Amino acid sequence: MFKKFYTVVVVAATLACNASPTVTTNAPQRKVGAADLTPDLQQSVVCRQVAEMVTRFNYKKVPLNDSISAIIYTNYLKRLDENHSYLLATDVADFNQYKTTLDDDIKAGNLNNAFYIFNVFQKRYTEYVNFSIAQLAKSFDFTKNETFVYDRDSLPYAADVNELHNLWAQRVKYDLLNLQLTGKSLAENKETLKKRYSNILSQSNKLNNQDVFQAFMDAFTEAIDPHTNYFTPQNAANFNIDMSRSLEGIGATLQSVNEYVTIKSIVAGGPADKSKQVNVEDRIIAVAQGKTGAFQDIVGWRIENAIALIRGAKGTTVRLQLLRTGVNGKPRTIELVREKIILKDISAQKEIRTYNNNGKQVKIGVISIPAFYLDFNDYKAGNPNYKSTTRDVKLILDTLKRENVDGIVIDLRENGGGSLMEAIELTGLFIKTGPVVQVRDARNQVEVDPDEDPAIAYAGPMAVLVDRFSASASEIFSAAIQDYGRGIILGTQTYGKGSVQNAIDLDKVINPTIKDKLASLTGKNKSVAVGSQNKFGQLNLTIAKFYRISGGATQHKGVIPDIQFPSVIPLDKYGEDTEPSAMPYDVIAKTDFTKFGNFTPVVPELKKLHDQRMSTSDSYKYLLEDIAEVKKQSAEKSITLNEVQLKKQRDADEQKALERNNLRRVALGLKPLKKGEAKPKNEDLDFLKREAGQILTDYISLDNKIMSVTQK
Template sequence: MVKNPDLNTVKDMFKKLYLVLVLGAALACKAAPPKHIKVAGSNDIQPDEQQSIVAKTVAQFISNYNYKKVELNDSISQVVYNRYIKSLDESHNYLLASDVQDFDKYKTVLDNDVKEGNLADVFYIFNVYQKRYLEHIQYSIAHIDDNFDYSKNETFVYDRDNQPWVASQSEMDNLWRMRVKYDLLNLKLANPDMTKNKETLKKRYESLLTQANKLNNQDVFQIFMDAFTEAIDPHTNYFNPANAANFNIEMSRQLEGIGAGLSTSNEFITIRSVMSGGPADKSHQINIDDRIVAVAQGKDGAFQNVVGWRIENAIALIRGAKGTTVRLEILPKGTSVSSKPKIVEMVREKIILKDESAKSEIRTYESNGKSLKIGIISVPAFYIDFNDYKSGNPNYKSTTHDVKLIIDSLKQKGVDGIVMDMRQNGGGSLLEAVDLTGLFIKTGPVVQVRNSDNQVEVDKDEDPSIAYTGPLAILVDRFSASATEIFSGAIQDYGRGLIIGTQTYGKGSVQNAIDLDRVISPSVIERISALTKKTTTKPVNTGSQSVFGQLNLTIAKFYRITGNSTQHKGVTPDIQFPSIIPLDKYGEDTEPSAMPFDVIAKSNYTKVGDFTQVVPQLRKLHDQRMENSASYKYLLQDIAEFKKHEDEKSITLNEQKLKQQRDADDKRSFEDENERRVAMGLPALKKGEAKPRNEDLDFLKKEAGQILTDYISLDAKYTSTIVPAN
């Protein structure tokens, strides 16, 4: 949950922190650079001064202003250390036991390292890890031509999370030899041509080496800062400049650029997709699988070759402000790398990411001989364009604005009810959670927010207009979190709609998005920027002018208007579905550093409906359908199958046995798929036949619409107390 950076609750914090951090940054500039420890055989990646400043700044924020008020001490240091090692080598495939034993001396010093801005220990650990990584991949390449015996009853343990660290180099070599054998066997089962398979695997391993050699200190710093901040709480996060830009694109669901999705292939930046209506599309000169050779700014700027670049750095050159010109040198798909590239000139525009915004469909259900139309609105996140919002643009991009337009359209088409599909909606803007709730209620409190000083602020919907007053259901799952829990919790507490699905994630904390450039001395930013330009020919950040990045700091905890927190417990649906997402592995209550559940005083609000009488009837009708539902049976089978595979840790390297197992799995999977299709009223596929595009086999979404249809069709003695008056 990200709160608007300009809300009054954090203005005072910024004033205090500016003074603290200007002094801290100034002292950092005078401090000696971190000690340099070289690891033979690695890329010897080292931290820079801006990262030292960021580490100290983030440590100050967390020590003084995080909601939990956590002291950075030896105990926290050990948690950070364990998280960092796990993030590097969770499956114990790279580091030797002796490496980890060597690292143990850093267990209780990382807290001091961060507070002092000393990242030498952190980078030393990473460089040892990368050295091992490169060694093992190179070893694998050297053993691709080994003569493996696929008739032996050997087993490859691929899930080693709970295995001890490998004790010796010979044991590690054997582990990786088994990995090569496993990879070749996978290829052999698909294609008996072993010469070609070995070439394929060699290219795959060489690609891993190439990617590893492109890692830079921003990557290392991000990995460590993730371990550090999440040891404090799961939702305090630091974003380096590149990731900060991507986070803000996610929040706004728009960017400024050419409207093309990119990927890397054989050292080339390649066009993966072209967005309809964007500059790339309108140029009629850019197609999927075209390769970008070079990028130039403006009509006269020099071209900069981007072959072999990291994709983020290439994107940094291609993105840019609306109205500016960018030129690309393009090798069209199918042309030789020695061909003369064509030049495509485009003017950048604001690109709306429509595929990642709210969208709708209409489904028809039969009930008592009558057809009912249910509108289903899928909401992937609570997004908002903060810049447009702060500038006063009334048409700023947001979840609420998009949903309001969709509701108006659905009403014009005569829908009888609406299902809001909020599954896997991890949240976003707190402002949007309040505003979206306001589309369905007249006025009143939506959420309570308590800060670290135990002051409670009640965020209210103060707009008396209601976009929709008809039958409403909210579909949620385990990955519905944060803003989704505020919205669905408020809808449930007001009695405004049914909540359907599985228990939600349970994230009840509020984060403030802090641009670190705004709280660190401008003179320090200028000096770091100048230093950066002198020492590199490639951009160090992408899509953003940020130097120091962004901190999302947990500053408060939110509560439902009933007074209950959603921490750990989330929102419990009125009608529950089985969860294919393991509740014991995913959710706030599985996070060691998460805050506890608690309760505060309730808000003053008036319910608009009451589902107490109708819910038992709806559950009964749902249960009766499920008893005879093939789709429900397959859902339960999927859950059991998921659990079975999750518990598997190893696989046979006997070719005959593995082939029999794979053939049986493929046969069962094909038959299960066709049974599901038939159960959903779709034709069975023939062997080898491709699935039609945009087919919907979402049984749970269909059932959510059916439950709302049941509700609409129930006797008036139930519905008259539930549907709010217009």
């Protein structure tokens, strides 16, 4: 429900807004059931504030009108019930009265209608999960030639309850049939499924009004453009952790297991690790703040809420009550002092690959960059060791140079973006000085953002590997490297996300008088994470558009590689050009810059060598077959409920997968696996990464003098 594509954010600036929303208390009221979720006054204020900022300052300057309201309405229903599996046609007919009025509701801060829609959905959801549990008491005939249609998004909503009951009866039968194929008894499988459905119901019952508010605000902002986003305080905290690749807490990964908050891994060197009192699979049953705070029981809590309670500012104390796994005796109490935890596993990583070039070994360093991250708070505070992509890559480059690599591949596949500043500074590691990106704001004023540091961290041959999920900052970096002729771009057409977002802390925007009035009306905001400075959430607002230094936008079109690989990711389903509210591609004047090289003369020869390898490559053949198989499977919408037929189909698929996997392994020089044999850890089956290094090796072997960058 809450899927988001994280994007480039200008985290340095804060937009000032003089709007002073008022608290609306006389919005139309509906009859509220005991289990219904209701909006609060703070959400009303935030809704109005976001609406005003979006309409006044968004780059697209989209007015809130009936047309946008219809899009918001469609987005909201899609977020709630995209597969048309819960709501009835009569429910949607009732909701249609709001199709052209949600714009007025948003401007007024009236969330009652949005919550009404959600509560109807939640009622249906609960009803059909309970219905599914009740179905398990019945007998099942797996010999019938029935078909379950699982992909229903193009089908109409169910006409009545009986139609939905039939659908869910089939869904239960399908879930049970999947378990039957594992070889366990029907009784065991029914019990497993009952626990699964009960857990789903439990998690659903833990939804709160912030979840509803987030879903509705997502539907609203997505109607404006794909990358303007509002985040509730808790989601804002998670977004900023993702941006900084660091957090302040105890250094443990948590997961909800059978209603218990369970420790699944421990960060080496973190407070939990250093205490020697915390073990993997320990269950946290209560949390207290400081040395004297009262314990709060968290059994049955949503994992997000429990994490918010356990996290906190560096240097503060948290006490935990822990139960050892498998033991239900007296819990033990431990005391931990929170620290700053660096998330190394999701930072830039390196490896070295060796290629044979006419009997000579060529060493290629590969740097995988998952995001353009920056710990902005540390940077702003002047900490010389602040966490950032550029700093991490600079250290890796120094290491690779000491190991005498002959070339570098920067792997940006599935890198969805991050900090604009990091995109510019990372580019600066490979060029002397010059413009990196142009930014045009809503007033049509163009700013050129340059690299001003003449130092070059690496001056040798390089390539950049991208795919359809390389976006935003990845595209800025790739486009600059391509425009300068500094490196060769390999892979598939990138995402095409070329817009700039400003991260706005709404606490710094909302009128203090309104805050005071809210505080007096509602008291302490219990939904805000302990230790959080953000009470009203964060707005990532699209305020500008990126352009290459050569003039073309990265928006919509993305970056086209010099040598293209087939894409496993369907280009017609993922990418900016598939987003209805996306801005179009356009061109502005190029800026002055001096090319460092020119790959145009050498690309045809490199492509010829690549094509020759691919024409006889089993790995390439299997890749093309995989792409065709993915396309075929994505077109399937139903499955048999006949046990014999499904088992036969699954066995054939499993055998085919094993055979194909072993063919891939043999093609890469690895030994085939037997059925049930686990793949060795750290084994590399990444054919495209290997080929990227081979193309760079080809370039090095051509002894081409195009790249004339000198290190100073």
